[in-house]
Amino acid sequence: MFNRKLRENCGVIGIYGLPKAAQYAYLGLYALQHRGAESAGIIASDNGDFSFHRGMGEVATVFSNKHQLETLKGNMAIGHNRYSTTGASDQTNIQPLFSTYWGGEIGIGHNGNVTNYDSLRRRLEASGAIFRTDSDTEVFLHLIANSKESDIVQRLAKALRKVKGAFSLVLITPDKIIAARDPHGVRPLSLGKVRSGYIVASETCAFDIMKARYLRDVEPGEILVIDEQGPKTAYQRPQKRPAMCIFEYVYFSRPDSRIFNENVDKLRRKLGRRLAWEYPVDAELVISVPDSSNTHALGYSEGSGIKFEIGLIRNHYVGRTFIMPKQSIRDIDALIKYNPVKGVLEGKSIVLVDDSIVRGTTSRKIVKILREAGAKKIHFRVSSPPIISPCFYGVNIPTFEELIAHKHSVEEIRKILKVDSLEYLSIKGLLSISKRPPDQFCTACFSKHYPIPGDNVPKNTRKRGF
Numbered sequence: 001m002f003n004r005k006l007r008e009n010c011g012v013i014g015i016y017g018l019p020k021a022a023q024y025a026y027l028g029l030y031a032l033q034h035r036g037a038e039s040a041g042i043i044a045s046d047n048g049d050f051s052f053h054r055g056m057g058e059v060a061t062v063f064s065n066k067h068q069l070e071t072l073k074g075n076m077a078i079g080h081n082r083y084s085t086t087g088a089s090d091q092t093n094i095q096p097l098f099s100t101y102w103g104g105e106i107g108i109g110h111n112g113n114v115t116n117y118d119s120l121r122r123r124l125e126a127s128g129a130i131f132r133t134d135s136d137t138e139v140f141l142h143l144i145a146n147s148k149e150s151d152i153v154q155r156l157a158k159a160l161r162k163v164k165g166a167f168s169l170v171l172i173t174p175d176k177i178i179a180a181r182d183p184h185g186v187r188p189l190s191l192g193k194v195r196s197g198y199i200v201a202s203e204t205c206a207f208d209i210m211k212a213r214y215l216r217d218v219e220p221g222e223i224l225v226i227d228e229q230g231p232k233t234a235y236q237r238p239q240k241r242p243a244m245c246i247f248e249y250v251y252f253s254r255p256d257s258r259i260f261n262e263n264v265d266k267l268r269r270k271l272g273r274r275l276a277w278e279y280p281v282d283a284e285l286v287i288s289v290p291d292s293s294n295t296h297a298l299g300y301s302e303g304s305g306i307k308f309e310i311g312l313i314r315n316h317y318v319g320r321t322f323i324m325p326k327q328s329i330r331d332i333d334a335l336i337k338y339n340p341v342k343g344v345l346e347g348k349s350i351v352l353v354d355d356s357i358v359r360g361t362t363s364r365k366i367v368k369i370l371r372e373a374g375a376k377k378i379h380f381r382v383s384s385p386p387i388i389s390p391c392f393y394g395v396n397i398p399t400f401e402e403l404i405a406h407k408h409s410v411e412e413i414r415k416i417l418k419v420d421s422l423e424y425l426s427i428k429g430l431l432s433i434s435k436r437p438p439d440q441f442c443t444a445c446f447s448k449h450y451p452i453p454g455d456n457v458p459k460n461t462r463k464r465g466f
């Protein structure tokens with residue numbers, strides 16, 4: 001199987017005030033497919049009459065039958081795409097989760113990771129809670145049900161005060177859509193308007209597909225309620241020091257999205273330009289590792305004045321279900337995904353731009369493919385710093401042992417990859433691309449500075465930022 005090198009753990013969407021809201025949620029989930037492809041689901045409400053459909057696989061697989069979507073009635077819906085970071089990848093953990101408790105019915109979709117999940121779950125189970133899933137999202141439902149407040153917003157506010165970590169949430173009740181973001185604002189969540197209705201989504205690329213207009217981000221610590229009076233801030237917890245995930249700009253988000261109120265495409269070009277400024281090299285061509293590095297490579301080309309060329313073609317039809325043939329063709333997994341353009345590469349000295357290196361296995365194979373296609377010199381440039389530490393806030397960055405930059409110096413990695421030179425963007429360079437102050441971002445996977453504590457989160461080992 002050949003997967004994305006890193007996986008975000010989810011995309012969420014909420015729709016209010018549109019007839020056949022589930023169909024809009026479905027379109028939005030399509031746009032957010034890159035944030036989760038293990039499972040997908042939608043819960044719709046028709047004046048409190050709930051219906052849902054959930055399943056394993058990509059959105060197109062889960063909703064392969066038109067009839068499934070038509071059974072989801074009403075003008076409110078929430079949807080979710082999942083990759084697992086907490087809990088197994090199976091039927092029981094598919095979101096949105098739905099529950100009936102003393103206060104009524106409620107559905108929830110979550111992007112992020114609860115860092116005190118283990119201790120919260122132990123406490124809840126000791127007081128009698130029976131968990132149906134092993135997903136951290138379920139703790140939100142138990143904490144809401146445990147609260148004695150009379151109103152759902154107050155119950156949710158009380159629940160969220162007990163949770164540490166990263167969460168961008170969408171919830172559905174019989175008459176409202178609720179959106180909430182953790183007080184550090186780690187994961188994105190935006191609000192838009194479409195005709196007479198409203199949409200909240202992990203990324204604004206979900207707005208474009210339904211011609212919605214971006215209004216604003218859901219603020220860190222905010223609980224936003226959308227009901228017949230429109231959207232309003234129902235509760236604003238005092239914000240903590242922001243810790244927005246800088247990796248959203250590097251890799252996770254789509255370049256056509258607006259994340260943390262900045263345009264991702266523009267920032268990725270800046271990353272490439274900055275990389276060219278920090279690490280210039282004498283070469284004839286700039287090529288990217290498609291598709292995620294295309295914009296970075298264009299930026300490097302702009303910054304260096306070296307021509308951008310398409311030197312690798314990515315096969316878009318390799319699904320996650322690709323089964324490796326038994327007879328072993330060496331590096332078949334990389335070859336099936338990337339094919340070199342020999343006419344471009346033969347005899348050329350190239351700058352290969354990638355957005356990040358995780359384990360290094362794919363990079364090594366790509367370099368080999370380029371060499372065999374005739375590239376004379378390969379200068380590898382990475383538009384983010386070395387990843388030296390795992391993520392505990394909703395991204396499946398592997399364990400310390402699996403990270404090549406945790407175990408090896410840049411020079412050692414250069415030798416492992418067999419390239420003529422290798423350079424990574426500095427943390428200072430990475431943080432320079434945004435108009436926000438550098439200390440508003442989480443950089444923990446590059447710096448080991450973890451802004452939010454948790455059961456398994458290492459204690460801060462360095463100063464924040466760079």
Ligand code: SF4
Binds near residue numbers: 443
């Ligand atoms: S550790 Fe890395 S991937 Fe995780 S939230 Fe921080 S910057 Fe993002």
